[in-house]
Amino acid sequence: MPALPFATLFFVASLTPSLVPRDTAVQAILSGISLAAGYGVGLVLVSVWYRLQLPTLRPDLRQRVKGVIGAACLMAAAATLWQASDWQNGLRLLLAMPPVETARPFSIAGGAVAVFLVLLWLVRLAKWLVARLANKFARILPGPQALLVSILLTAIIFWNIGNGVIVRGALNTADRIYAGLDGRFEDASPRPQDPRKTGAAGSLVEWDSLGRMGRAMVAASPDQAQIAALTGAEALEPLRVYVGLNSAPDPEARARLALQELLRMDAFSRNTLVIATPTGTGWVDPAGQQALEYLLGGDVATVSVQYSYLASWIALLTNPEYGVETARAVFSVVYDHWRDLPSDARPALYLNGLSLGSLNSDQSHDLHQVVGDPFHGALWVGPPFSSPTWLEVTRNRNPGSPAWLPSYRDGSAVRFMNQTGLTSDIAAPWGRFRILYLQHASDAVVFFDPRATWRRPRWMAGPRGPDVSPGFHWLPIVTVLQLGVDIMTAIKPPDGFGHSYDFTSYARAWAMLLELPDWTDARIDALAASHAAQQ
Numbered sequence: 001m002p003a004l005p006f007a008t009l010f011f012v013a014s015l016t017p018s019l020v021p022r023d024t025a026v027q028a029i030l031s032g033i034s035l036a037a038g039y040g041v042g043l044v045l046v047s048v049w050y051r052l053q054l055p056t057l058r059p060d061l062r063q064r065v066k067g068v069i070g071a072a073c074l075m076a077a078a079a080t081l082w083q084a085s086d087w088q089n090g091l092r093l094l095l096a097m098p099p100v101e102t103a104r105p106f107s108i109a110g111g112a113v114a115v116f117l118v119l120l121w122l123v124r125l126a127k128w129l130v131a132r133l134a135n136k137f138a139r140i141l142p143g144p145q146a147l148l149v150s151i152l153l154t155a156i157i158f159w160n161i162g163n164g165v166i167v168r169g170a171l172n173t174a175d176r177i178y179a180g181l182d183g184r185f186e187d188a189s190p191r192p193q194d195p196r197k198t199g200a201a202g203s204l205v206e207w208d209s210l211g212r213m214g215r216a217m218v219a220a221s222p223d224q225a226q227i228a229a230l231t232g233a234e235a236l237e238p239l240r241v242y243v244g245l246n247s248a249p250d251p252e253a254r255a256r257l258a259l260q261e262l263l264r265m266d267a268f269s270r271n272t273l274v275i276a277t278p279t280g281t282g283w284v285d286p287a288g289q290q291a292l293e294y295l296l297g298g299d300v301a302t303v304s305v306q307y308s309y310l311a312s313w314i315a316l317l318t319n320p321e322y323g324v325e326t327a328r329a330v331f332s333v334v335y336d337h338w339r340d341l342p343s344d345a346r347p348a349l350y351l352n353g354l355s356l357g358s359l360n361s362d363q364s365h366d367l368h369q370v371v372g373d374p375f376h377g378a379l380w381v382g383p384p385f386s387s388p389t390w391l392e393v394t395r396n397r398n399p400g401s402p403a404w405l406p407s408y409r410d411g412s413a414v415r416f417m418n419q420t421g422l423t424s425d426i427a428a429p430w431g432r433f434r435i436l437y438l439q440h441a442s443d444a445v446v447f448f449d450p451r452a453t454w455r456r457p458r459w460m461a462g463p464r465g466p467d468v469s470p471g472f473h474w475l476p477i478v479t480v481l482q483l484g485v486d487i488m489t490a491i492k493p494p495d496g497f498g499h500s501y502d503f504t505s506y507a508r509a510w511a512m513l514l515e516l517p518d519w520t521d522a523r524i525d526a527l528a529a530s531h532a533a534q535q
Contacts, residue, residue, distance in 0.1 A: 003042025003043045004069060004070060004073050006038040007036075007038040007073075008076055008077055009475075010035060010475070010477065010478050011080075011112065013034065013473070013479075014030050014031045014033075014478055015080050015084040016084075016472065016473055017471045018444075018483060018485075019444045019468065019472070019482075020498045021092050021097060022485065022489065023489075023492075024104050025111065028107065028112050029112075029115055029485075030485050031112035032112040032119070033115060036119040036120065038478075082105055084105060085100055088104075090471060091471070094467060095442065096496075126154055129150075130147070133150035134146045178309045178311070182212050182213070182309035183212070185212070185215070186212060186216065189216045189219040192218060196239060198240065199218055202264075205241075206247065208246075209247040210242055211244040211245060211306055213282035213283045213284070213309075217284045221534075223237060223238075224298055227293060227297060230294060230531065234297065235298040236298035238293040238298040238300055238301075239270065240304075241258055241302070241303040241304070242303075242305075243258045243306065244282070245306045251307065252329050254305050255305060255330045259334055259337060262334070267303070268301075268337070269347075270299055270300055270301045270347050271299045271348065272300040273300070273302075273303070273349050274303070274351070275303055275330060275350070275351050276289070276353065277304070277323075277330075277351070277357040277358070277360045278304050278353075280311055280314065280323070280356050281309055281311060282307075282308065284304050285501065287501060287502055287503045288379075288506040288510075289302060291503050291507040294531070295507060302352075303330070306326075307322050307326035308322065312355050324364070327364035328363070331365050332365075332369075335375065339373050343373075349375040349376050350378060350514075351378035352379045353378075353380055353381070354382055355381075355382050355445055355499065358383040358387060359384045359386065362383070362387050362390070374433045376434070377434035377435055377513055379438065380438075381501050382438070382440070382443050382501060383439065385446060390437060394406050401424060402459065402464075403458045404439070404459045404465040405422065405423075405439075405441070405465070406424055407424035407425035410428035411424065411425065412434075415435075415436050416438075417512065418505075419440055419497070419501075436512060438501060438509045440465070440496075440497060440498060440499075440501075441464065441466065442493070442497050444499070445487055445499050448483045449480070452483060453476060457479075460474055467497050486498075503531055507524045508521065
């Protein structure tokens with residue numbers, strides 16, 4: 001019973017809002033895990049209390065206290081469940097999402113209890129196995145040694161079952177699902193007829209080898225006519241090169257194929273060249289691609305090479321090195337060719353990436369490789385919390401600037417902006433080399449912090465970002481569980497919130513990075529409205 005208050009506290013905290021809203025099933029799982037975690041913490045503390053032989057209540061008084069504590073915990077849980085929908089609806093209102101149904105408290109309570117009971121059963125199974133093994137080992141070992149060996153052996157058994165059977169089975173299932181999706185042909189992505197397109201007749205890359213995301217990227221609008229119609233100015237046909245996992249046998253071969261395809265298209269004659277590192281699924285956000293092509297009147301070439309077809313968070317957990325290896329191979333071959341061109345007869349070279357693509361793009365090169373002839377800059381969107389450059393800059397931001405929108409030195413090399421168009425303090429014009437981060441304060445991919453297990457993240461201190469709920473409070477262990485769930489459901493909020501970035505934000509970011517003064521906020525808003533009307 002003394003563990004019940006901790007279980008209730010963790011359960012109640014799990015119902016409070018975090019960075020993005022949660023649906024009923026996700027909330028029930030989170031609350032069940034939190035309930036179990038709090039119960040475990042309470043049991044540990046109670047065990048320590050008894051082992052230290054600290055004072056305890058008399059048996060008759062203990063029963064009365066248990067009854068009072070049980071009733072208080074039940075009322076607290078019920079009141080919080082009743083309030084949970086209002087908390088979620090407040091966050092949904094902040095993120096322009098519809099309200100949730102009123103039946104959520106009952107569904108959440110039932111699901112949480114079920115998850116808690118499953119976890120409790122697993123713990124008791126582990127205790128039973130330890131006891132059985134300890135009894136057997138006690139025949140040949142002293143008691144403490146037998147217990148230690150039993151605990152270690154039980155841990156190994158559970159680890160092998162969890163990692164070798166459950167996790168591997170889940171990953172194999174995910175692999176089959178995502179592989180099937182990657183091979184799917186969509187009616188919305190027909191094979192192009194224009195020979196300047198990857199996969200068309202005369203292309204060095206087979207259309208079938210691109211994968212679903214690659215075919216979508218190549219076939220996506222806009223074309224030359226659409227750009228001219230929306231901007232009211234002459235335009236060029238934007239060039240897009242995509243090389244899929246099945247286009248060549250290894251990262252180096254895919255990178256070389258991408259370069260050959262760029263040369264076939266005469267892409268280095270364009271004024272701007274972008275190396276766009278895709279997400280784990282191979283996806284290149286069409287909002288960012290389209291925004292750039294409209295702003296530049298089609299005078300841009302974009303190259304992207306697939307390294308995975310799994311969701312970014314799965315790819316990051318299973319084989320993160322492969323994405324870095326591909327990003328480095330692509331950057332190396334493109335940059336080396338670009339560097340060998342006359343400086344007055346080559347395009348401006350930029351890097352771009354969203355989510356895991358941002359992380360891999362950040363790691364695609366090193367200072368010694370480019371210091372003699374640096375590329376022009378990078379737009380990194382929704383960078384994962386482990387991104388090395390983002391971490392370094394955020395930690396060393398100017399005093400007084402918030403962690404969710406830092407200012408860094410004089411702003412000539414690194415800047416930050418969010419969906420409102422707000423940028424960090426800028427005291428100087430852009431330098432020769434520039435990095436722009438586009439991030440939302442409600443993006444858990446950016447602001448997940450493992451240290452939230454034991455300390456409050458700095459970005460939770462005031463003032464908070466415009467899209468972060470004031471009802472998001474820090475509690476040890478629970479907050480890191482909430483943020484972990486937010487990462488896995490990070491694409492659910494509408495564009496402009498969480499890990500979903502919209503056309504307008506991309507357009508403002510590209511206009512700032514490329515210094516396009518003719519594209520004012522008003523003109524970008526008009527372009528975005530026209531673009532939305534066509535979708």
